[in-house]
């Protein structure tokens with residue numbers, strides 16, 4: 376993760392990712408990357424963290440009896456990652472969660488409830504990105520390719536480099552309406568791992584499962600998720616699943632047994 380240049384948040388300023396430089400008035404997870412996709416970011420893959428390994432090894436067969444049924448076709452367990460594109464016919468019905476931001480209407484009430492609960496604890500959660508259309512992600516992708524070409528890259532080189540740093544359209548979990556990038560109103564540290572040091576992150580980590588959300592890209596899980604560590608990206612899976620996933624410290628891929 377150290378290989379990623381820090382990004383200034385809220386400014387809409389130029390963002391530098393590796394050699395890719397582009398204007399990002401949009402926000403996050405645009406940086407949700409596909410380390411294996413571009414073939415040029417081998418250094419960004421971290422090995423599983425100690426925490427991750429410990430959590431995995433703590434899984435025992437005695438817990439099986441309390442595990443809810445995992446039906447991979449349930450809407451709330453939909454897997455979208457660099458290997459699994461969003462279904463073409465997916466068109467979530469949206470509802471507002473904060474400001475202009477909308478999520479799947481089945482999830483929005485839980486997000487609003489979580490934001491309200493955090494506020495009672497003095498944490499001002501701030502939603503930065505939620506649902507994105509395929510076209511929107513395509514626009515982000517194309518803009519980056521264009522920028523790189525203007526800097527002298529060939530079309531092929533520009534696409535390859537972009538794919539290493541911007542989620543390929545169709546593979547962003549934001550297309551589902553089930554995911555949100557969340558920080559806090561007071562945070563000025565940018566879209567960086569440093570957010571994990573904040574009270575807001577600690578609150579989210581401790582309480583997100585109560586509202587059905589999981590930390591989707593935990594530290595040290597890049598090799599599994601294909602996405603860099605993102606302590607701001609939370610995904611709805613439903614409370615019963617979320618509590619197990621967060622307790623075990625595993626990824627959705629591991630929970631579902633799919634990569």
Ligand SMILES: [Zn+2]
Nearest residue numbers: 404555556608
């Ligand atoms: Zn995100």
